[in-house]
Amino acid sequence: MPSEFELIRRYFSRPTPQAVLGPGDDCALLAPSAGCELAITTDMLVEGSHFLPGTDPRQLGWKALAVNLSDLAAMGAKPRWALLAGSLPEARAEWLAAFSEGVFACASRYGVDLVGGDTTRGPLNLCFTVLGELPVGEALRRDRALPGDDLWVSGWPGLAAMGLACLQGRVQLKEALAKRCLAALQQPLPRVELGLELRSRRLAHAAIDVSDGLLADLRHILDRSAVAAEVGAAQLPSRPAGVDPAFARQCQLAGGDDYELVFSALPERRLELAALAAELDLPLWRFGRIVDAANTRLTLLDDDGQAMAIDGKGFDHFG
Amino acid sequence: MPSEFELIRRYFSRPTPQAVLGPGDDCALLAPSAGCELAITTDMLVEGSHFLPGTDPRQLGWKALAVNLSDLAAMGAKPRWALLAGSLPEARAEWLAAFSEGVFACASRYGVDLVGGDTTRGPLNLCFTVLGELPVGEALRRDRALPGDDLWVSGWPGLAAMGLACLQGRVQLKEALAKRCLAALQQPLPRVELGLELRSRRLAHAAIDVSDGLLADLRHILDRSAVAAEVGAAQLPSRPAGVDPAFARQCQLAGGDDYELVFSALPERRLELAALAAELDLPLWRFGRIVDAANTRLTLLDDDGQAMAIDGKGFDHFG
Numbered sequence: 001m002p003s004e005f006e007l008i009r010r011y012f013s014r015p016t017p018q019a020v021l022g023p024g025d026d027c028a029l030l031a032p033s034a035g036c037e038l039a040i041t042t043d044m045l046v047e048g049s050h051f052l053p054g055t056d057p058r059q060l061g062w063k064a065l066a067v068n069l070s071d072l073a074a075m076g077a078k079p080r081w082a083l084l085a086g087s088l089p090e091a092r093a094e095w096l097a098a099f100s101e102g103v104f105a106c107a108s109r110y111g112v113d114l115v116g117g118d119t120t121r122g123p124l125n126l127c128f129t130v131l132g133e134l135p136v137g138e139a140l141r142r143d144r145a146l147p148g149d150d151l152w153v154s155g156w157p158g159l160a161a162m163g164l165a166c167l168q169g170r171v172q173l174k175e176a177l178a179k180r181c182l183a184a185l186q187q188p189l190p191r192v193e194l195g196l197e198l199r200s201r202r203l204a205h206a207a208i209d210v211s212d213g214l215l216a217d218l219r220h221i222l223d224r225s226a227v228a229a230e231v232g233a234a235q236l237p238s239r240p241a242g243v244d245p246a247f248a249r250q251c252q253l254a255g256g257d258d259y260e261l262v263f264s265a266l267p268e269r270r271l272e273l274a275a276l277a278a279e280l281d282l283p284l285w286r287f288g289r290i291v292d293a294a295n296t297r298l299t300l301l302d303d304d305g306q307a308m309a310i311d312g313k314g315f316d317h318f319g
Numbered sequence: 320m321p322s323e324f325e326l327i328r329r330y331f332s333r334p335t336p337q338a339v340l341g342p343g344d345d346c347a348l349l350a351p352s353a354g355c356e357l358a359i360t361t362d363m364l365v366e367g368s369h370f371l372p373g374t375d376p377r378q379l380g381w382k383a384l385a386v387n388l389s390d391l392a393a394m395g396a397k398p399r400w401a402l403l404a405g406s407l408p409e410a411r412a413e414w415l416a417a418f419s420e421g422v423f424a425c426a427s428r429y430g431v432d433l434v435g436g437d438t439t440r441g442p443l444n445l446c447f448t449v450l451g452e453l454p455v456g457e458a459l460r461r462d463r464a465l466p467g468d469d470l471w472v473s474g475w476p477g478l479a480a481m482g483l484a485c486l487q488g489r490v491q492l493k494e495a496l497a498k499r500c501l502a503a504l505q506q507p508l509p510r511v512e513l514g515l516e517l518r519s520r521r522l523a524h525a526a527i528d529v530s531d532g533l534l535a536d537l538r539h540i541l542d543r544s545a546v547a548a549e550v551g552a553a554q555l556p557s558r559p560a561g562v563d564p565a566f567a568r569q570c571q572l573a574g575g576d577d578y579e580l581v582f583s584a585l586p587e588r589r590l591e592l593a594a595l596a597a598e599l600d601l602p603l604w605r606f607g608r609i610v611d612a613a614n615t616r617l618t619l620l621d622d623d624g625q626a627m628a629i630d631g632k633g634f635d636h637f638g
Contacts, residue, residue: 020356021458021460024461024543025394025458025460025461025462025543026358026360026390026391026393026394026461026526026527026528027358027359027360027390027391027393027394027396027451027458028358028359028360029356029357029358029394029458030356030357030359031356031357031455032351032357034353037339037348037349037350038348038349038350038351038357039345039346039347039348040346040347040349040400040402040434040435040448040450041345041346041347041402041435042402042403042404042435042436042437042446042448043404043437044404044405044406044437044439044441044444044446046406046439046440046441046442046444047441048441049406049439049440049441050439071345071346072345072346074345074346075344075345075346075348077346081359083359083360083361083448084361085361085362085363085446085448086363087363087365087368087444115359116359116360116361117361118361118362118363118446120363120365120368120369121365121368122363122365122366122367122368122442122444123365123441123442123444125363125365125406125441125442125444125446127361127363127404127437127444127446129359129361129402129404129448131359132346136350139340139344139346139348141340141344142343142344142345143344207345208345209345224343224344
């Protein structure tokens with residue numbers, strides 16, 4: 001079997017024009033841009049918890065990096081560098097080749113250099129750390145939502161959860177819908193361009209990406225900003241025909257793995273946001289508003305404007 | 320069981336005065352120092368591969384961070400920030416409390432802020448990413464060794480391997496020696512101050528930390544610098560009395576987990592290096608020299624100056 005060093009060289013060494021020094025030394029060396037802050041985040045994906053055993057390695061490589069880039073998107077940071085630590089039960093060339101293809105497809109799509117990492121033997125576990133940059137003081141933070149703000153979400157929340165249910169045989173979807181849902185689950189597109197535009201045009205107050213579920217992640221904005229929200233289920237994208245409406249709503253509100261952005265913005269910016277949606281060819285849904293903190297942090301209104309009970313708190317690994 | 324968010328809050332939220340924004344948002348925000356490069360590295364520790372099941376969680380917390388700081392030391396970088404992604408089979412408060420105590424003891428000893436991370440459920444796996452800073456262009460790289468350089472190693476290479484052998488019942492050690500060896504294994508002291516001084520006084524050409532074994536890690540310097548080396552086993556610290564000399568030599572030359580620094584330096588700097596050793600109260604052993612690249616990359620001379628066969632290539636996870 002080739003050695004650890006040989007494997008790294010073969011599958012994970014690509015040019016790193018954005019680094020002073022890439023893989024192969026004790027550390028990578030990076031030259032941060034003047035006038036910028038660094039945004040940094042790390043996410044660990046474990047087989048059996050975050051992805052099913054037997055997941056296609058190319059899709060896994062894409063997704064493991066993409067979910068991290070989604071955190072940069074939620075801050076409005078420009079992705080620049082990534083590191084990958086991985087534990088593998090065995091070093092199979094075929095698997096590694098496909099996995100690294102997925103990683104580099106995503107890295108190249110979003111302009112990231114893979115500058116370092118670590119490989120070791122153990123149960124399958126993939127841990128990316130990604131770094132991005134943004135001008136000092138301009139980050140889209142969770143704690144900046146203000147009463148009166150509109151609440152927005154991008155894209156198609158719920159598709160990934162429907163894709164998972166479809167894979168697990170819990171739901172039957174028509175072919176075209178199944179394909180979209182599986183793509184959302186397996187090859188999510190982090191909303192990097194949206195985050196950059198929201199930040200540079202100063203369109204958003206607070207933002208977060210949807211990894212645990214729309215309502216669960218919205219709650220983080222509410223908690224950190226000490227505000228409440230009213231959400232109208234009817235204002236979310238229309239639920240697909242031929243799917244049980246309660247199930248579809250559950251996926252939209254509580255499904256994880258979407259990697260859409262939820263953000264708050266002044267009502268005065270609605271036209272600009274509509275224009276941005278058109279520019280990016282990405283729908284933006286105004287699905288609620290921020291209100292003063294109250295006993296009820298989150299009020300969900302059904303299609304008739306009646307308050308609904310909230311089920312589905314989102315995914316919490318130790319909950 | 321408390322939730323993931325509650326666990327993080329309870330055990331891993333400490334003030335982060337060196338960060339613009341610490342844990343709790345999509346990313347941490349850092350303000351790099353002007354005129355500096357960032358050194359960044361990530362290392363994954365897997366139960367069963369890197370530490371024994373049942374390892375004391377406080378020691379594990381210390382060590383998981385320390386081995387990463389050792390990589391910063393080997394570049395001559397000043398440690399500043401860390402992120403921790405961890406997968407745990409269960410969230411036991413007692414284990415987490417002890418583990419976080421070990422992490423923060425090490426972080427505080429070396430001046431690092433824990434600015435972010437991720438926790439999830441799965442087989443025990445700990446992945447730190449650490450960032451340090453150093454003036455532009457001054458890093459101690461592996462690829463800068465020059466023929467004529469002396470080769471040096473710090474401290475007490477081999478103790479950690481003897482500690483492991485002792486734990487596994489493969490060797491009997493006297494009590495005082497066993498204690499030192501176990502401390503080297505369980506609570507390694509990354510040579511951060513040494514790295515900083517070597518770098519700022521421009522004493523070293525090339526450097527690496529010893530994680531896989533003295534000769535194995537030296538080989539990385541030789542490969543990257545395209546040079547060869549002659550190493551004198553007799554110039555390493557004297558081997559402890561009461562231990563089989565062949566076994567002790569094997570530990571010194573091929574034992575992993577030492578986290579000493581190996582570096583190359585001009586012979587003209589010997590006096591300054593001796594002075595630095597005294598200042599830091601840390602022995603520095605001149606154990607060989609760099610020569611022009613030859614057919615034999617690494618020549619090992621025994622106590623009589625005769626070339627020895629080299630056994631023990633060092634630990635390679637997929638070798």
